[in-house]
Amino acid sequence: MAAPQSKPIHRHWFNPSIARYLEAFTTTRGIAALTVIILISALAFLAPLIFPGGYDIQSRESLRAPSLVHFFGTDELGRDLFVRSIYGLRSDLTLVYCAVPVSIVAGTLLGLIGAVSPRLGNFVQRCLDIIVGFPGLILGICVVLVLGAGWTALLVAIVISGLPSFGRLARATLLAQQQREYVIAARTLGVGKWQIMVRHILPNAIDPIIVQGAVFVVSAIFIEAALSIVGLGLQPPEPSLGTLLNNGMRYISRAPTYVLGPTVILILVALAFSMLADALNATVNRK
Numbered sequence: 001m002a003a004p005q006s007k008p009i010h011r012h013w014f015n016p017s018i019a020r021y022l023e024a025f026t027t028t029r030g031i032a033a034l035t036v037i038i039l040i041s042a043l044a045f046l047a048p049l050i051f052p053g054g055y056d057i058q059s060r061e062s063l064r065a066p067s068l069v070h071f072f073g074t075d076e077l078g079r080d081l082f083v084r085s086i087y088g089l090r091s092d093l094t095l096v097y098c099a100v101p102v103s104i105v106a107g108t109l110l111g112l113i114g115a116v117s118p119r120l121g122n123f124v125q126r127c128l129d130i131i132v133g134f135p136g137l138i139l140g141i142c143v144v145l146v147l148g149a150g151w152t153a154l155l156v157a158i159v160i161s162g163l164p165s166f167g168r169l170a171r172a173t174l175l176a177q178q179q180r181e182y183v184i185a186a187r188t189l190g191v192g193k194w195q196i197m198v199r200h201i202l203p204n205a206i207d208p209i210i211v212q213g214a215v216f217v218v219s220a221i222f223i224e225a226a227l228s229i230v231g232l233g234l235q236p237p238e239p240s241l242g243t244l245l246n247n248g249m250r251y252i253s254r255a256p257t258y259v260l261g262p263t264v265i266l267i268l269v270a271l272a273f274s275m276l277a278d279a280l281n282a283t284v285n286r287k
Helices: 015-024 028-045 081-116 117-131 136-147 151-176 181-188 193-229 240-251 262-283
Strands: none
Touching: 015 240, 028 081, 028 262, 081 136, 081 151, 081 193, 081 240, 081 262, 117 151, 136 151, 136 262, 151 181, 151 193, 181 193, 193 240, 193 262
């Protein structure tokens, strides 16, 4: 009697990862992080509907302390700091949500090239080493000096600063997978090197890259804040959390609560994404 032929198993690209990611959101940390991220994102992106008057309404109540009317107080022109902080958060999240995926894709592609071609890989690694040699703030300043302050410079600075971490992580993870049995079997069947890497190895190596992406969101937010604090980020009148902190430093003696609101929001966002990264990491690494 002939042995029954087993049907080939078709692995969908994201199914295993999605299952693990969804499991991360059933943990206490995952639920808390996701709830905070959804709430702050909704508040930020719905700001024009929630505060239709905009963020530039002036009054005579300048440099007021926080109150029931003005939750974070007012700035030097009597503008509501809570509204400006929410609009600033909107600017920051828009920038980060655009820059981080680009950095992930570009860095992973560099790691993929390095894993497939050793000669190109050495060149890519040397380029990434050069980028690592520049602290994030110095790298951002160099980009701003070339492109000028504004959205484009911030986007490019964040993308470039993330390339070393994603490129190195992707290359190391992909190389570690190359000696696994499923890869050896694919080579034996004559599957091409690039096809093995893209269709078989990369789906199994994507988890740590996604976790690193959540971690990098925190770094990206602080890069924007740092550049804006030194006056090289988004330019007035457009608010960001960094520009609000920059303005607040000028009035720290007269209105010490000026920087309180933007600082609290910045810390809250950083903690939320850090908790999300921890939850994802704990779940995908669970044996």
